[in-house]
Amino acid sequence: MTDLTQRLVYLAVVLAFALVLRVVLVFLIKRSVKALLARGPATQAGADPNLGTRTKMAIARASGLSIERQRQRVTTLGSLLRNVVDVVIAVITLLTVLSIIGIPMGPLLASAGVGGVALGFGAQSLVKDYLSGIFMLSEDQFGVGDLITVGDTKGTVLEVSLRVTKLRDPMGTVWYIRNGEILTLGNISQGFSAVLVDIPVAINEDPENVMAVLGRAVAGMQEDPQWADVLMEEPSVVGVDSMSGGTMVMKIALKTGPNQQWGVMREVRQRAQKALAEAGVRGPILYPSTPQ
Template sequence: MFAAETPTTAATPPAKPPEPGFTERLVDSVTDGIDHVIGMGPREAGMNLVATGVVVVVAWVLVWGSRRLLDGWLARVTVKGGDAPDREEARTQKAARFSWMLFRLAMTLGVVVLVLQIWGIDTRAWLSSEVGLRLVRLAMVVVLATGLVELAGYTINRLIGGFARRSGDERRAAQLRTLGPILTGCAQTVLIVVGALTVLTELGLKVGPILASAGVLGIAIGFGAQTLVKDFLTGLFLIAEDVVSVGDNVEIGGFAGVVEAMTLRTIRLRDANATLHVFPYSEAQVIHNRTKVFSSYLAEIPVSYDNDLDHVLKVIQTVGDGLRKDRRFGPMITEPFEVMGVDRLADNAVHLKARFITVPRTQWDVGREFNRRLKNAFDAERILTPVKTTPVAAQPLDDRHAQAANGPAVTPPETTSTT
């Protein structure tokens, strides 16, 4: 008989311990550095503190001197470009601030590296390790993303501004200037999201589950924030259909003013009192645009019944024609001056109407000058305008007491006189 063979089981290799993550390695490196600094003697630590102070003071002097040079350069640029548009100066200031931020970041990193070298920490070897290389990549991603965001904004604004200046149609130029901030916002948002995802990847986080969660969260937010989506889509249609552009004079919800800016969600009006009115696009149900393609100034002129209306109409026509031939105001008027005639007969005046068709946003300048000239012409031609007066009768005190005893006083009716 043969003995039953017992099956031999292969020996399983011991499980490898999990490798420490990026965060754990970073904490271990920092802890080792702190232990190394704590283990120094008093004399060595004192010398290192003095050297550290010298490095910091020298770096501060360099930063201060560079700031003075940058301020002087910006002052010269501003003086030389005093006639340049404000947006060009704003872009120059923004580029200078970004350059200054990069310079300070580079100086800070240089100071940190020198200080670590002073305290005996080999930064070159540390940066060559996996933790150091990942930190370098993170810093490069942040700097590159910031630079791309600023570069995208500058490039889009530059291109849109160039297209607007070369456009022969003023309306098209206004539409391009309106579209510029929206394109800039979209491009910068995409770059910021991509940069954030890249940073999360470098930190060792899995982006897939985060994106899946963001998708579900986006659906939930979409149901709860329908007004925001409505504002965004309404704004896109307003710009695409050229209903309103930056620089137009419009009225929305009883508020009138000049369109100062149009963002992804709101339209902003600045009225004559410098009050800023901000409307979400969803609330701009009805927009009254006074300056699209052309503008019009409608003059309503009341005159007295005692005047010769034919003569009055001739005077109004003469004043309007003279204004159209004026060297300053003539280019603002695009069509012949129109006297519409008698509009209505009121109790104390005959109301006449006349109209100017002007270049957009110039109707008020034309109307003010027309009113000034018309007043002078009426004075010269002795044309009467209605003036409502209320007569006041003075009574002796005894008569007032007697009238009060007999009954309530009767107020004399209002009369209308002409001057």
């Protein structure tokens, strides 16, 4: 067998091995992605048999976990892994082929090393952005549709890529934030929202009577079909929060799904106002201002 024929055989073996290896790795990645999508999102609380169906659904929503969100995240990571496999196999195969052909690898690797160092210094921020994007996706820090706060910017996530996150703030402005620049992030759409509603009344009203009236006003809200999918717990009257001038402020605690508290707060104020008026509880006492 001549030297040329031997080299051609080696080249064929290397290329065939690289092709088979790529097919196997891509197949494994696709199987893993398919298995993760089939398993779907789950939470420990959702699997607890002691919890009711409504509570399980509320906790699942509050955790920010959904089938669509899981699909987007897993699909993106699967695509990233396939790209990494393609690049690694292509580079190793190219170097092996060049070595078989007889091209000296020493100067080539030295030049590539110097170029890689120079490129690394010039692309530090780009590498940082991509690495941050990978970790954010793998850790499920946020997803499309989430309301998040990044620094002084608050908005809804429109798009998440490995390099840039796109937000739209309440004024309609679209913000492009590099993932490597995100140091502190707050996700309002994960977990739950807990708020306190202020109900001001006259300072000389009986606190226990006011609490009883407010308790009856908000009782059964979690059973109301309008609010059953929003409230995670029954609203509770906390009690007196402060007293100043002619005003005594009562507090009502609410726990809702993430960023779903606004409508419930309006409903609680409306019910409280109606119940207090029917019970004859007076509003804050306004003292006349002292003339200068």
